[in-house]
Amino acid sequence: MARRGTALVTGATSGIGLEIAWALAAGHHHLVLVARDADRLEALAAQLRAAAAIEVEVLPADLADRRALDRVAERLRSTERPVDLLVNNAGFALRQRFVGGDIGREEGALDVMVRAVMVLSHAATGAMVARGRGAVLNVSSVAALTTMGTYAAHKAWVRTFTESLAAELAGTGVTATVLCPGLVHTEFHSRAQMRTDAWPELAWIDAARVAEAALAGVRRGAVVVTPSLRYRAVSAFLRLAPRAVVRSAAGPRRRGPSLATGTPAAPDAGADSLPA
Template identity: 45%
Template sequence: MTDAANNSTALITGATAGLGAEFAQQLGAQRHNLVLVARDTARLEAKAVRLRQDFAIDVEIISADLQTASGVAAVAARLTQPQNPVTILVNNAGYGLAKPFEQNTVQQEADQLAILVSAPMQLMHAAVEPMLARGQGMIINVASLAGFIPRGTYGASKAWIISFSKWANVNYGPRGVHVTAVCPGFVHTEFHQRMGASTAKIPGWLWLNPDRVVREGLAAAWAGKSVSVPSRRYAALARLSKFLPERLGAAAGWRRR
């Protein structure tokens, strides 16, 4: 077993691609040991090998489907494990649905709700108690700018994450456990490709790179902030969203799918 410089372990869901992979890269570079969670065992193993080689840290993998009770239970068990305790939880796993609410089956909507709300809620519940007992810990919930505007069930799910993160940070921050919702806009990842959504009409200036989103998100989390909206332009759009009529906000959200 190798020792990370700060003897800290970060567990990251959805860790093989996109923002999850970038969180693993940046936290690994900061010498945190890692627990990587995703469904694809082969991709997990390949990612773990690279991170061990690059940063000489311990990297565990958990192959789990967070849409299933057994998958969530496996990850929750690691979060409550007293040996090599998890000190940082990054709830990143998720996806979107390309079609509007009425065109999806209720099972598709329920599955999305499970991965975007139920799974992170259960993992936070598992992580908080041992973190509070130790008097320190950090939880980062990857939300979205969509959580600030009416945007179907995806936006509603992210709004839940933002609201809960704010509450949890106020309540647990004074006890040493900080909770931060990271709310990016459009990011160069596999997200839109996986959901089958076209990005052709999205202006270039709206796109962010994963390294910036994660760098600013981690800085906000270390500073104990409840919410991080990476980039000044998106921070301005988040502030503006408070004053938009609901109809305009919903229209903007739909056009930017």
């Protein structure tokens, strides 16, 4: 990830993606910003240009739309305007049970959080390996180690995929890093109409701190980055505990406040997701 290189960030207008964009701008990296809302993209681009005197390109795209996704992939394949860092951050909470839920929403989430990550990583790494340099940062979640619905399944795929990609890229000059945060203060919860007051402030991490940890991990070539000691401890427990215990403690039938939503996991409420 060379200084004054270019980074493409999906889900760039809010949350972790927004903080990563600002951190990269502070480091004088040029940016390609991807999100659905063109107005928000343009407003953010203007702020970043004014604050950091960098080049900022906006690329409005709904990553669940295959034609829009293909446009982003083509941008990553560009040899004239190479992208040095891809950040796959876009994602959202389903806030529904799988059984009886809207299958269209399930398919849309799969497209954004799995298919888009695969397609964009393929486009980026093909161009990067040819140049002998570059990096991919994929945003997963501590939820990847739980059984909290299809969101957890999507994030588990992202984690395993990134680890596999990192192994395949060894020796090429290109790296792959997966970010696995826990509860992060972002718009993720308000957009999903989730309560945040069921968990103490100590459980939350600031999005800027998460972004800083993620980019530090990319710089040192780390494969898995889990910000904060407490979430590294939670992750260790989830990896080592019997899966029956994990299903009981961090699954959709769990009683009490859900680590994913901050709301009681009643039979019709679900416990679908940790923030990306």
